Amino acid sequence: MKILVIGSGAREHVLARELAQSQRVETVYCLPGNPGMTLDAIQTVAVELTDFAGMIDFAQQNAISYTIVGPEQPLVAGIVDAFQTAGLTIFGPTKAAAALEGSKTFAKEIMAKAQVPTAGYQTFTTVTPALAALAAQNYPVVIKADGLAAGKGVVIAPDLAVATTTIERFFEQGVTSILMEDYLSGEEFSLMALVADGQVYPLPVAQDHKRAFEGDLGPNTGGMGAYCPVPQVSAAVVQETVDQILQPVVAAMADVGTPFTGVLYAGLIATKAGVKVIEFNVRFGDPETQVVLPRMTGDWAQVFEQLVSHKTPTLTWQTDGMTLGVVVAAEGYPTEATVPVELAPTSQFQAATSQFSFAGVAGTQDQLIGTGGRLLTAVVTAIDLPTARQQVYADLKALAQPGTFYRQDIGHQALT
Template sequence: MDLLVIGSGAREHTIARALQQSSTVATVYCLPGNPGMQLDGIQTVAIEMTDFAAMIAFAQAKKVAYTIVGPEQPLVAGVVDAFQDAGLAIFGPRKAAAALEGSKTFAKEIMAAAHVPTAAYQTYQTVQAALAALDDVRYPVVIKADGLAAGKGVVIAQNDVSARQTVQAFFEQGVPQLLIEDYLEGEEFSLMALVANNRVYPLPVAQDHKRAFDGDRGPNTGGMGAYCPVPQISDQCVAEAVTTILEPIVATMAERQIPFTGVLYAGLIATQYGVKVIEFNVRFGDPETQVVLPRMTGDWAQVFAQLLKGQIPTLQWQSSGITLGVVVASDGYPTQSTTPFVLPTLQQFAKRNSTFSFASVAEQANQLVSAGGRLYTACYSAETLDQASQQVYRDLAQLALPTTFYRQDIGFRTQVK
């Protein structure tokens, strides 16, 4: 069968590669994809993710068995509704359910209805109201822009000056409203689950590193690296999260006639008072996908086919070892973009032991060049974190460019007591 993946990042590269490893799959198309995907023989398609009509026409012409949606933007815009209305199989939430990520206030309302633990918050529609509220908060405080922000719509303000600057900046950017919520302390982790027919199938947990620089310093990013599994998060903690968070959310959505199908991503924190929700996403995380999907020893193409047929998926996981992923970004990320520069050739990447998933890259004069932001993720699986880390960082050092940077400490929290 032929399959289609919608998106252009390292997450979509990872999904497409995983699907392609199935003996039942002939061709995997990625729309629009990126030139780095050629490394794995993935067929890229020059159609924009906003052009639903062209996407549907392509899927029909190629007779793809089903489509997987990577990023949040097309989901929130209703791509699943459009494909299903055209009679095409597609895995992801419909537009109404995608609001769980598209609107932070909607997510908070669903959490309240489902009695799911999360931080206390207030919503503000004007800069004056938000600034007035800062007179009564305890620092640090979390300020969130309501709506999609590519992982950069959250600021942890340590003091009043920072908080007021953040509020002003968000409203100047045209944010319709923002949330000011309590700061939660504890161990953060990402729990993704496949959801179909109101049943939840959790994947192994991962831990993302959102800050740009070593030691969790610098601005929030879309994610600078991850690892899976997370030894400091117990099986009991994960089981608690599934039964007290994921399952009630799915049940509440169904009760409200907004059934959820797709990938439900919970950004969670294990506090001294139990597991609480930081955020929900309605798709695979990036870079978590790059370290979670390779842990499955079965057939990803069959897993999605089973879910779309209403069957229980066959999920088999590696019982030992760890997978580490490190993101390489252009200098200036996430606040500034740089002039495109030439990257190593795909042949040079292929010589390394790490697996590379490409993101913000382009092709100019038959050369792979940067396109700003996160460029690629390097992943390696080993028995220990140290072994995986040594291999990834050895490979990255051999490919290093003066106009890029990456964190040198991905996985450091496994050592923090």
């Protein structure tokens, strides 16, 4: 069969590579993809993420068996609806269901209906009342842009001055609504699940590192690294999360007329009062996907084929070892514009111990150029976390290029 993956980042690179390993699969296309994906015999297609007609035409002309969507933007814009109207098989939420990520206010309303624990919040649509409300806040306070922001629309404001600046900046940038949330303290973790026909199939837990710099300092990013499994999050906590958060939310979505199919990502925090929701996404996380998907010992192409055929997926997981992923980004990410930077020759990436998935790159198979933002993720699976860290950081040190940076403490929570 032929499979189409929508997206161009490291998440989509890993997804396409895992699908291509199946004996069931003839070709995996990634649209638009990036030149780094061609190192794994993934065929990239130069069609923009906003060109639904072009995507549909490609899928029809190439007899695509099914399509999987990586990034949130086309999901929120209604790509699933468009494909289904054209009679094409696609795995993901409809436009209405994708509002669970596209609108943080909608997500809060669903959580309230499902009686799911989350931070207390207020919503503001103009700057004056938002600023007035700051006087009554306990600090730190969390301020979120109510819409898609590629993981960068959240600021944890430590004091009144930073909160004021953040609110003014969001509204100046054209944000039409913000949320002001209570700050939650505890152990953060990510739980992704495949959802189809009202059933929830959880994947192993991962832990993301959102801040740009070591010690969890600096601005929020789309994610600077992750590891899986997370030893400090017990199996009992995971089961509690599935039973008390994911299943009720899926049921609530159906109750309000927006049944959910696709990947449900829960950003969670284990507090002294139990597990609470930080955010929901409606697609695979990035960089969590890079460390979770390779731990499945079965056939990913079969899993998605089963899901779109209304069958129970066959999910089998590696139970030992640790998978660690470290993101390399362009200097200045996520706050400053960056200039293109020449990466190490691809022959050096292919000779390394780590497995690489590429994101913000251009160039050729022989020489990739970093174009800005997150450039790539290096992933190692080893017997334990210290060994994985040693291997991945040795590779990154050998491949380091001026104009790039990466955090050197990914996984520190599991070590302490």
